[in-house]
Amino acid sequence: MTRYYILFGPPGAGKGTQAQAMVERYNLHHISTGALLRKEIAAGSELGLKAKELIEKGNLVPDEVVEGMIENEFRTVKGVDGFLLDGFPRTIEQAKALDNLLAKTGESVTATVSIMIPDEMIVERIQGRALKEGRADDADINVINNRIATYHRQTEPLIDFYRSCGKYTEVDGTGSIDEVREGIFKVMD
Ligand code: ADP
Numbered sequence: 582m583t584r585y586y587i588l589f590g591p592p593g594a595g596k597g598t599q600a601q602a603m604v605e606r607y608n609l610h611h612i613s614t615g616a617l618l619r620k621e622i623a624a625g626s627e628l629g630l631k632a633k634e635l636i637e638k639g640n641l642v643p644d645e646v647v648e649g650m651i652e653n654e655f656r657t658v659k660g661v662d663g664f665l666l667d668g669f670p671r672t673i674e675q676a677k678a679l680d681n682l683l684a685k686t687g688e689s690v691t692a693t694v695s696i697m698i699p700d701e702m703i704v705e706r707i708q709g710r711a712l713k714e715g716r717a718d719d720a721d722i723n724v725i726n727n728r729i730a731t732y733h734r735q736t737e738p739l740i741d742f743y744r745s746c747g748k749y750t751e752v753d754g755t756g757s758i759d760e761v762r763e764g765i766f767k768v769m770d
Pocket of ligand 1: 669
């Protein structure tokens with residue numbers, strides 16, 4: 582049976598870094614909605630143009646947009662044991678849409694793994710990443726702060742959503758990359 586894991590956590594928690602180790606160990610396909618959106622922006626597509634404006638202010642793009650992307654990946658990617666969702670769902674509506682989508686084929690979310698770091702560390706990590714990756718949404722402290730606020734307001738409620746169905750696990754994200762990876766492997770195993 583195909584497994585569906587959600588990698589959860591605030592921006593800058595290290596989801597992208599840890600996802601790489603997870604997909605190898607568990608033969609998963611990594612779906613990062615942020616990366617998919619940045620690809621659309623780079624390609625200059627109509628969707629990319631709309632997404633760019635929202636992302637560069639630190640706001641979310643509309644639910645339907647990311648839901649469509651996820652559905653497309655599920656449909657087209659074959660030959661893996663499961664999927665690792667990174668950056669999705671980010672709202673309760675998206676979580677419900679995911680449940681409905683999986684229910685069509687009698688499937689459901691397997692588990693969520695949440696990487697937790699405090700807000701001060703979010704700012705520090707994102708500012709460090711800005712120097713290396715050059716993302717526009719990492720460069721401006723006002724945008725970073727809005728992303729943190731967006732996370733608390735729209736995404737954090739998902740913790741209770743998944744906790745209430747027994748699918749929530751949490752890992753301390755404040756350690757080194759290796760330490761966090763070991764923490765994740767422990768809960769996944
Ligand atoms: P981070 O890890 O810093 O949160 P991402 O690369 O996951 O960054 O996402 C970058 C931006 O893309 C988000 O700030 C948001 O504007 C948009 N985005 C990504 N995933 C979603 C989603 N599931 N729903 C709405 N917007 C999203």
